[in-house]
Amino acid sequence: MEKRYDLDRFLEAQRETYGNALEEIRQGSKQTHWMWFIFPQLRGLGFTDYNIFYGIENLKEASLYLNHPILGKRLVEITQPMLEIENKTALEILGRPDERKLKSCMTLFGLLPETPECFRQVLVKYYNGEQDEKTLQLIKESGS
Template sequence: MHPIQRFIDAQQGKDFYPSYQSAYAEIKAGKKQSHWIWYIFPQLAALGYSSTAKYFGIVDLNEACEFIQHKELFNNYYEMAQLVLRQLEKTPITVLMGGTIDALKLTSSLTLFREAAAFLLSQGANYHDFMSLIECCDQLFKKLSNQGYFPCKKTQLFVQSCLPQK
């Protein structure tokens, strides 16, 4: 099984995981209710503590790039990020994400995939709308910073360590 298949399977609702559609409906209704953050907005494996967080944790920049190079995963991530952006107009992030912990996981994930999209663009990849994802993440960080949530420094440092040296 390809490593990113675990995300595809979970988002499709296999193995009793809430599906992407269920997660989308929760955010659209104004509040995350179930447990899906790990595979909808994954973060670095090094930041997770639970077995689920480690299972769905992204191991490095290459895996983050593989995730957003996959059409279904990219589309779901971008669509959900756009929905979160719209919902932040009327709902505080801690209410929307069901608490501080998942708000922090969201910012960590946005940091990771914004950096992965920027890296792919710098390498000439243009088969997905990576620039729009970057812009969406930047807009999210602008709104989130007003609520005290900022890009994840640990994720930024990790990504920097993965980049090819010039």
Template sequence: MALERFHEAQNQRGQGFSAALAELQTGEKTSHWIWYVFPQLAGLGRSSTAQFYAVRDGAEACAYLADTTLRGRLLRVTEVVAAQLAGGVPLVRLMGGRTDALKLVSSLTLFEWAARAMKPVGTSEAAELQTLRERCGDVLGAATDAGFPRCDDTLNALARSL
């Protein structure tokens, strides 16, 4: 499974993970990194960029979380999103618009599922996956309250793939 595409994109200067983290910490997404920081399940995005960074299936989502760098980064940005929402920043403003709010919900629906489906290797991975599940739940709960419930398309696709 070619996770290198995520590493390469997230390591870019100016528009990679560091930029995403900084924007979320200031309370508003302003640039274009959603596809490789909060990737969605294949079949949901229409653009060539969305398709390139799409996670093929539940197995690739689990592989993404098994990668210590990608898991750590996803956990970090999800913690920041959860903190911003808990602090009163509206989801749509935080994500720079309704479209990216929907993409965030789709991504966290996928990774909440994957974090539950995985069999962790070691106590460190188990603890990080537990924390990720909790933060995904926090964000998805706040998103539901804002009118953005968990992504049914993602959940249905995952159910069909079992």
């Protein structure tokens, strides 16, 4: 029996916040709290309730997220303006620790074979092309 993944948790969380999150990124300054469910990262990188609830379990769930008609489109849509921001670091745009969450999110989705180039481009622009080592380690350990 194939495992079912609950992507509805992201749709529910984004319903009221996605538009504001997109506008904040377009303005180059994150102001409110939405990082966990807009730029999700692998479960196991953080241990707050939000990190656990919105954590992506493995590459299979990441692939389902990226191929979801709403969630995947939104992830690409909100990643694109990150590439257009000039003369700011990820820390200046997102604050701490969210600049690290972005790196882990871009690493996770950048590992997928069908992934848009924008995820890798964010890693190049803000992180000298370096992937998040903890994300890579968790993927390796999980065998996914």
